[in-house]
Structure formats: C-alpha cells, structure tokens
Amino acid sequence: MASLRDIRQKIGGVSTTQQITSAMKMMSTARLGRAIEAINLTHAYISKFEHMVLDLKTELPDFKHPCMVARPVRSSCIIVIGGERGLCGGFNHDLNRFAKGVIEENTAPDKKVVVIGRKAIRFFEQKGIEIHATFPDLTMKTLDNELFNVSRTLFELYRNEEVDEINLVYTSFASAVSRYLTSIRLLPIDISTLPPKPPTKVLLPFDFYPSPQEIFNQLMPRYLRNLLYRAIIESSASEQSARMAAMTSATDRAQEIIDELKLDLNRSRQALITREIAEVISGSQA
Amino acid sequence: MKKSFALSIALPGKHLLTFEARQVMLPSKNGYVGFMAGRQPLLATMEAGLITIIDIEDHQILFGTTGGFAEMLDNQATLLCDSLIEVKDLKLDEEATTPDKIYIRDTSHMTEKQKREYVKLLMINRLRKTSTTCDKSHKTITE
Numbered sequence: 105m106a107s108l109r110d111i112r113q114k115i116g117g118v119s120t121t122q123q124i125t126s127a128m129k130m131m132s133t134a135r136l137g138r139a140i141e142a143i144n145l146t147h148a149y150i151s152k153f154e155h156m157v158l159d160l161k162t163e164l165p166d167f168k169h170p171c172m173v174a175r176p177v178r179s180s181c182i183i184v185i186g187g188e189r190g191l192c193g194g195f196n197h198d199l200n201r202f203a204k205g206v207i208e209e210n211t212a213p214d215k216k217v218v219v220i221g222r223k224a225i226r227f228f229e230q231k232g233i234e235i236h237a238t239f240p241d242l243t244m245k246t247l248d249n250e251l252f253n254v255s256r257t258l259f260e261l262y263r264n265e266e267v268d269e270i271n272l273v274y275t276s277f278a279s280a281v282s283r284y285l286t287s288i289r290l291l292p293i294d295i296s297t298l299p300p301k302p303p304t305k306v307l308l309p310f311d312f313y314p315s316p317q318e319i320f321n322q323l324m325p326r327y328l329r330n331l332l333y334r335a336i337i338e339s340s341a342s343e344q345s346a347r348m349a350a351m352t353s354a355t356d357r358a359q360e361i362i363d364e365l366k367l368d369l370n371r372s373r374q375a376l377i378t379r380e381i382a383e384v385i386s387g388s389q390a
Numbered sequence: 391m392k393k394s395f396a397l398s399i400a401l402p403g404k405h406l407l408t409f410e411a412r413q414v415m416l417p418s419k420n421g422y423v424g425f426m427a428g429r430q431p432l433l434a435t436m437e438a439g440l441i442t443i444i445d446i447e448d449h450q451i452l453f454g455t456t457g458g459f460a461e462m463l464d465n466q467a468t469l470l471c472d473s474l475i476e477v478k479d480l481k482l483d484e485e486a487t488t489p490d491k492i493y494i495r496d497t498s499h500m501t502e503k504q505k506r507e508y509v510k511l512l513m514i515n516r517l518r519k520t521s522t523t524c525d526k527s528h529k530t531i532t533e
Contacts, residue, residue, distance in 0.1 A: 142403050145402075145403050145404060145405065146402060146403055148400065148406060149400045149401065149402050149403070149470070152400050152468055152470055153470060155461075155468075156433065156459060156461055156468075156470070159431075159433060159461065159463065160433060163433075248402075248403075252502065308430050308431055309430075309431070310430075310431045310432065310433050311430055311431065311432045311433070311434075312432075312433050312434070313418050313419060313420065313423065313432070313433075313434035313435065314418075314419045314420065314434075314435065318419075318435065319433060319434070319435055319459070322435050322459075323459065326459075326470075326472070329402075330402060333402060333403070337403075
C-alpha cells in the first residue's frame, strides 16, 4: 500500500491539474460566448448581402456573372479550416480525417489545398498531402486584416481560371453541445440555395451605380470574405465548445480521482492507527 | 407620402445601427449621391468617403466609410460598410495638423489603412467647417 505521504502528493498533483482544467474550462466558456455573439452578428450581415445578391438576380434574371456559372472542373481548391490548439477532445482528429476523405474523394485532376489552423497544417504535413498555402494563427483579432487579402487572392484564382471551383471544409457550429462536419462549395455560387427573401411591395426597376457587372465584381470578394469569416468563427466556436466539454469532463474526472485518493488516504491512515494500537496492546501484553 | 425612411448600417461582426432618416448622402463611384424617402430602388457601390445622414429632427450625423454597398428598396435603405469611422474615433490633436483643403482622391488603389487615414482627414475637415455631429442617439440592435 502507498504511504500517506505518497497519497498526499498524488492528491496535491491531481488538485493542481484540476485547477488548470477548471481555468481552461472557464476561458473556453468566455471565448465561446464571444464567438457565439460574433456568429449572430455575422449572420445578420451575410443575410443582408444575400438579399442584395437576390435583388440583383431578380432584377436581371438573365445576367450571368462568372461566379455563378459552373465550368468543367480541371482544378479544384479545397480550403480546410482546422483547430489552432489541442486539448479539445476529438475535434481536431475528426475534422482532419473528414477533410482528408473529402480531398481523396475529389475527382479533379489538379487539387490545391489551402489549410487554416496550426493543428490541421501539422496533420496534412505529416500525411504528405501537398499544401498550396497555409494560414496559421488566424485569430479573431487578426482576422479582419488578413481575411480581406485571403479572399481577394482566392477570388483572383477563380476569376483567372486557375481554379474552377472553391470548396470549404470546416466544423459548423450548431450549439454549445452540438457541431457537425461540413463540406460546402463556395464558388461558383448556386443562387437557388440562398435562403429566400421576404417579398417587397415596390415593383419599380432598380437603378444600378455604376453597373450590375461592376457591383457584382465588388460584391463577390466581400461575400466570399464574409462566408470565410463566418466559417472561421464557427470553427473557432466549435473548437471552444469541444474544449469546454473536454475540460469539464477532465475536471469532473480529477474530482473523482481526488475522492478515491482521499478514501485511500483515510483507509491507510486508519490502518496505520489500528496497527499502532495493535502494536501498543501486544507490547503491553508482553 | 412619407417623408422619412428606415436606414440601417451593417458592419461585419458588429451591431446593426438603425436610424429614421430624412436624407442620406453617400460616396459613390461617380461622386456623392443623396437619396430621400420614396426613392426608386437603388443598388450602388460605395467608395471611401463620408456618409451624412439627416434624421427626422434635422440633425446631421456624420460617419466615414472605407467602402461598401448601398441599397434602397421599399423605403428602407441598407448600407453594408467594410468599416465605419465615427466622430468619437477621431483624435482631437489631429485637427491642428489637418490641412484646410483636402483634395478628393481616387481610393481604389489604397490599402485599407490608407483609406481610413484619408477618410479621417475628410471628416476632420468637414467638422471644422460645419456643426455636424454624430452624438445624436441612434438605436443599436442585434438581429
């Protein structure tokens, strides 16, 4: 049986771990709250964008922008949004396996894989999958400055026909306890998949400044940027919710271990006392 | 005919700003355009410049933007801005160093930071010449 000192040391060690996991749980909860708020605000902004795209399309039904026209896929770009850190249960493992499957199933002769997130970058490097570009450390604070350049680069790739489609793989956020792996096509845009807009009363024709083509050319990189932004903050929220769940179970498990060790400690102490009493009695009898 | 219209300003990752406005002036590609209640539907791009709103109490409210889109439909205007600069974001010590005349420049090749600096100069210049404010209360809502 372990000595009292050993058990006390173990209890001390597990308590320290429990304090760390508890602090990480609280940090994840706070970050999750901020991410959920950002998701709600971005949903409002994107829905306004989608209304504009729908208005433009309703007004000019025959108008075809290159971003809406599907072409034969010779080169496909797959953007994978992964996690930045570990200690979040199966979050990184599940996403990386799913993304690898999506890449393998893609039948395009040329594939350009763009990876966001340090954990996903390391996974793809280890698996020997060729990566076209990487973006580690895209946090919510640096997102505003970086993302505009990322989306503009992607849009230029598509417009110059260097890629014929852009796909996105990420973990979509549903609630603090549920998330699901998602693979969507960003470009070309399928207008029919956009949520419908409430009907309007005015039937007058639209004025366009400067022209529908020019508006679309400016609208599309921003729309792409906002979809990417939403996917990144949803992925971040999913990561935080996964970490929160993992840290909650780690904290609970640490408490169970402490309780078991305390029981062991009491048993050992009682056994020691009993043995000492027995020794005193046997000594006095002798 | 209604003399005012609902105006909302949306920003990525920020709360929606809403106003009941009489008139709004925007920086479009071909210069500033203004619109009032009952306007024909409009969809326009916005360049870096000033947004001037005249609310139902005839107060002028000034904002700066680095670009975006404007839509007017069903007597409701929506401005989707890349970023929004408010008067409270301006540093007062910059006022002394701002030249009296700011020339209108082509901002299409400017970086986001350069656009912000340019718009701030325009705002300071405008504030110096007029009594425009943006301290009037506006509702901030989340959808």
